[in-house]
Amino acid sequence: MKRQVVARAVEVAPGHCKIVNVNGREIGVFNLNGEYFALANRCPHEGGPLCQGKIIALVQSDGPGNYRLARHQEFLRCPWHGWEFEIRTGQSWCDPKSTRARQFQVKVESGETLVKGPYVAETFPVSVEEDYLVVET
Amino acid sequence: MNIPVRHATAATKLAIVDCDIHPAFRKPSDLYPFLPAQWREHMITFGEHLRQGLSGQLAWPRMSASGLRVDAFPEDGPPGSNLDLMRRQHLDANGVEVGMLMQLSKGGMEERNLEFAAALSHAINEWQLETFVKPEPRLRAGIVVPQEDAAFAVKEIEHRAPDPSFSQIIISPRSSDPLGHRRYWPIFEAAQRCNRPIALHVQGFSGGHASTASGWPTYYMEEHYAATTGMQNTLTSLVFEGVFERFPKLKIVLVEGGFAWAPALCWRMDKHWDRLRVETPHVKRPPSEYVREHVWFTTQPIEEPDNAQHLAEVIDWLGWDRLMFSTDYPHWDFDDPQHTFKFAMTEAQKAKVFRDNAKALYGLP
Amino acid sequence: MQVPIKGAIDCDLHPAPPGAEALLPYLDEYWRDQLVDRHIARYSFNLTSYPPNSPLSARPDWRQKSGLPGGDLDMIRRQALDPFGSRIAICNVLHGAIALFNEDMAMALSSAINDWVAKELLDREPRLRASILVPVHNPAHAVAEIERVAADKRFVQVLLFAMGDMLLGRRPYWPIYTVAKKHDLAVAIHAGSTYRHAPMASGWSAHRVEDYVAQSAAFESQLLSFLAEGVFQEFPSLRLVLSESGFTWLPNLLWRTSKSWRGMRAEVPWIDRSPGEIIREHVRVTLQPVDSPPGDTATLLRTLEHIGSDRMLLFSTDYPHWQFDGDAVLPDGLSNEMVRRILIDNPLETYPRLQDGVQISDNAASKKEAVR
Numbered sequence: 001m002k003r004q005v006v007a008r009a010v011e012v013a014p015g016h017c018k019i020v021n022v023n024g025r026e027i028g029v030f031n032l033n034g035e036y037f038a039l040a041n042r043c044p045h046e047g048g049p050l051c052q053g054k055i056i057a058l059v060q061s062d063g064p065g066n067y068r069l070a071r072h073q074e075f076l077r078c079p080w081h082g083w084e085f086e087i088r089t090g091q092s093w094c095d096p097k098s099t100r101a102r103q104f105q106v107k108v109e110s111g112e113t114l115v116k117g118p119y120v121a122e123t124f125p126v127s128v129e130e131d132y133l134v135v136e137t
Numbered sequence: 138m139n140i141p142v143r144h145a146t147a148a149t150k151l152a153i154v155d156c157d158i159h160p161a162f163r164k165p166s167d168l169y170p171f172l173p174a175q176w177r178e179h180m181i182t183f184g185e186h187l188r189q190g191l192s193g194q195l196a197w198p199r200m201s202a203s204g205l206r207v208d209a210f211p212e213d214g215p216p217g218s219n220l221d222l223m224r225r226q227h228l229d230a231n232g233v234e235v236g237m238l239m240q241l242s243k244g245g246m247e248e249r250n251l252e253f254a255a256a257l258s259h260a261i262n263e264w265q266l267e268t269f270v271k272p273e274p275r276l277r278a279g280i281v282v283p284q285e286d287a288a289f290a291v292k293e294i295e296h297r298a299p300d301p302s303f304s305q306i307i308i309s310p311r312s313s314d315p316l317g318h319r320r321y322w323p324i325f326e327a328a329q330r331c332n333r334p335i336a337l338h339v340q341g342f343s344g345g346h347a348s349t350a351s352g353w354p355t356y357y358m359e360e361h362y363a364a365t366t367g368m369q370n371t372l373t374s375l376v377f378e379g380v381f382e383r384f385p386k387l388k389i390v391l392v393e394g395g396f397a398w399a400p401a402l403c404w405r406m407d408k409h410w411d412r413l414r415v416e417t418p419h420v421k422r423p424p425s426e427y428v429r430e431h432v433w434f435t436t437q438p439i440e441e442p443d444n445a446q447h448l449a450e451v452i453d454w455l456g457w458d459r460l461m462f463s464t465d466y467p468h469w470d471f472d473d474p475q476h477t478f479k480f481a482m483t484e485a486q487k488a489k490v491f492r493d494n495a496k497a498l499y500g501l502p
Numbered sequence: 503m504q505v506p507i508k509g510a511i512d513c514d515l516h517p518a519p520p521g522a523e524a525l526l527p528y529l530d531e532y533w534r535d536q537l538v539d540r541h542i543a544r545y546s547f548n549l550t551s552y553p554p555n556s557p558l559s560a561r562p563d564w565r566q567k568s569g570l571p572g573g574d575l576d577m578i579r580r581q582a583l584d585p586f587g588s589r590i591a592i593c594n595v596l597h598g599a600i601a602l603f604n605e606d607m608a609m610a611l612s613s614a615i616n617d618w619v620a621k622e623l624l625d626r627e628p629r630l631r632a633s634i635l636v637p638v639h640n641p642a643h644a645v646a647e648i649e650r651v652a653a654d655k656r657f658v659q660v661l662l663f664a665m666g667d668m669l670l671g672r673r674p675y676w677p678i679y680t681v682a683k684k685h686d687l688a689v690a691i692h693a694g695s696t697y698r699h700a701p702m703a704s705g706w707s708a709h710r711v712e713d714y715v716a717q718s719a720a721f722e723s724q725l726l727s728f729l730a731e732g733v734f735q736e737f738p739s740l741r742l743v744l745s746e747s748g749f750t751w752l753p754n755l756l757w758r759t760s761k762s763w764r765g766m767r768a769e770v771p772w773i774d775r776s777p778g779e780i781i782r783e784h785v786r787v788t789l790q791p792v793d794s795p796p797g798d799t800a801t802l803l804r805t806l807e808h809i810g811s812d813r814m815l816l817f818s819t820d821y822p823h824w825q826f827d828g829d830a831v832l833p834d835g836l837s838n839e840m841v842r843r844i845l846i847d848n849p850l851e852t853y854p855r856l857q858d859g860v861q862i863s864d865n866a867a868s869k870k871e872a873v874r
Contacts, residue, residue, distance in 0.1 A: 045476075367703035395758065408793050
């Protein structure tokens with residue numbers, strides 16, 4: 001595991017991303033409310049520049065015609081096909097292989113009821129050492 | 138399911154032909170130098186006259202960034218308007234040896250004022266040449282013509298035909314009558330005579346009918362799908378009006394309409410053609426035979442079954458000669474040539490789909 | 503291949519619609535007057551979708567010397583029920599009343615037809631069940647008619663048409679699904695058009711065969727409508743039956759909607775799981791027509807594999823429409839399990855009202871029957 005300083009912590013404000021180059025690989029470093037996460041800048045679907053996508057909330061619904069946002073700034077939308085990824089885990093949010101056959105529930109609290117997909121963006125541990133962000137690859 | 142990191146693949150080494158690239162204006166006035174003064178004024182005063190309630194935007198808004206790749210915006214215009222960015226980001230990066238331009242709007246295909254449509258058509262064809270094709274030899278233009286004015290369309294086709302940088306003719310599959318209707322036949326005759334395929338690209342604007350047989354969809358999710366049902370309808374009309382029987386050299390390219398629906402439609406057409414044969418004696422052979430001889434399909438947006446091998450089976454039935462790779466650059470549902478096909482292909486299949494089928498169809502060196 | 507076991511449930515049978523004269527006793531005096539005075543009763547109410555003499559409309563050996571195909575109950579018994587060993591057959595009476603613009607007249611006639619069906623078909627032949635014909639272009643009328651008829655459990659589904667004036671998933675139609683759910687009725691969309699719109703996205707096709715081929719695309723649009731509008735979320739127990747739609751177009755639809763959902767989810771966030779999963783759970787399709795290459799068993803079996811569910815197909819003859827020859831109503835190459843699913847189990851699971859009339863011993867008996 002290589003550890004590399006990629007930026008000063010203050011360079012990545014909450015709700016933002018900075019794309020850095022680590023040994024020739026592009027990695028996006030995200031600040032979620034003071035916690036830092038890093039994702040490969042490469043969508044696992046077709047290789048698009050994932051970290052150039054918009055940082056978004058999760059759109060949820062109680063039923064047809066009902067819309068709300070939750071978990072603001074915790075998700076990333078790939079700039080190509082618009083797939084949603086959870087920044088913390090790299091997990092894509094839509095799973096074509098869910099075996100759950102449950103009925104739609106009215107109360108959805110934190111988004112975990114949405115089925116999680118098999119596509120996972122590559123993640124890297126990020127730590128803050130003094131004022132610097134360090135990524136492990 | 139996650140795609141592995143690959144630095145170079147057969148696709149990029151192949152040098153591909155991309156059969157669907159969308160150029161764009163930096164600003165609307167880019168078209169004006171190519172329009173006669175009268176129509177420049179008309180454009181400024183009235184704009185296009187289309188069959189929807191909103192002006193200058195689509196009644197089913199696209200998803201993020203107007204349906205464009207967020208990473209394809211140059212500094213000075215919308216995606217597709219900057220040739221340098223297109224070169225760097227796409228033509229060079231993806232090994233595009235030849236790219237077919239598909240100009241979708243302002244070419245008169247959907248314009249209700251047919252005099253204006255003729256002026257737009259002529260202008261858009263000039264604009265493609267000057268702005269993209271002359272500076273960039275890898276790109277080819279399409280002769281955009283308003284299909285509702287067959288007489289003018291034929292004239293414009295004949296005018297452009299001597300120029301090999303126009304590889305095909307472009308008309309809308311969302312025509313005011315199904316395209317097999319005899320009033321479009323002069324266009325097919327000209328295409329055959331001038332030895333150009335006709336490309337039917339999915340079109341955002343209606344030619345006068347709802348996008349489904351039960352009226353207008355509510356959501357973009359439905360309207361997006363309606364592109365494929367519309368293509369099925371158009372192909373059905375071409376077959377059963379006997380267009381392929383009457384114009385035996387005619388070649389049709391269905392662009393951005395998908396292809397995985399085609400075998401099932403062929404089977405359905407064959408079955409009911411056989412049952413109702415007395416109604417269409419001019420259709421002398423099973424419909425699927427005409428499709429396999431006269432119709433090509435671009436690959437984007439590629440279907441993604443859970444079991445990728447299923448798609449290979451669909452292509453096996455349709456024929457590996459029928460598909461031509463496309464990216465739809467710079468739209469959102471872009472297919473990257475390295476990652477489009479998620480099942481193993483032979484080298485021969487890759488060569489056909491990524492390059493040779495298109496080279497054969499368009500007569501490219 | 504032939505049906506190898508007894509006890510099949512035929513989910514799409516077409517007795518001939520009654521002539522307008524035959525409906526007069528079932529109308530109140532105002533409508534009787536109108537029909538007679540205005541000579542409306544002299545018309546046949548044939549749907550444009552099914553010209554009576556068209557080869558598709560009736561197989562030659564199923565035509566009568568005089569009278570409409572499917573117009574003789576004895577012929578239906580001899581030709582549609584007995585040869586296939588069918589224990590139950592669901593009648594879809596395709597009467598043109600629903601194509602009238604006058605909503606009240608369409609309602610009066612639909613009611614009369616439903617009453618005629620109960621008396622002239624269901625009362626006379628215990629194997630028959632039926633759909634409730636409704637004037638869908640007035641949803642309140644449709645709801646009232648369903649409420650009126652629902653007590654008769656021999657009506658098992660509501661009958662709608664594939665091409666109408668609005669996509670059927672749209673919210674103005676939801677009261678129909680509410681009342682269908684209340685009475686354990688399936689909702690069937692059947693091939694056919696009231697021609698409120700052109701049958702193609704690019705307009706009016708010239709030939710009958712084109713209109714018929716285009717039905718499958720119309721079914722696809724309807725499915726997208728139900729999916730995108732969230733009808734399956736609003737009505738979680740809904741069973742949607744596509745009748746005479748074809749089914750080999752399903753894999754492409756399942757694949758494409760599942761893919762596009764991943765990028766368009768924010769527009770329709772009530773879709774909480776993959777469209778492929780939703781559709782396989784809620785949607786059923788009658789067997790005829792089998793749109794696949796003749797004599798090519800392998801391709802059809804691969805297509806069934808692509809569909810990815812053995813629960814979706816419902817046995818049908820589509821009598822007297824000409825979709826197959828002789829007794830070869832089933833495609834070749836199906837496993838015994840699949841045959842049984844299509845003939846019996848899938849229909850039973852789809853129509854809650856059928857389960858009332860089926861005794862346990864029948865089930866057990868047919869399970870023990872050797873496959874011919």
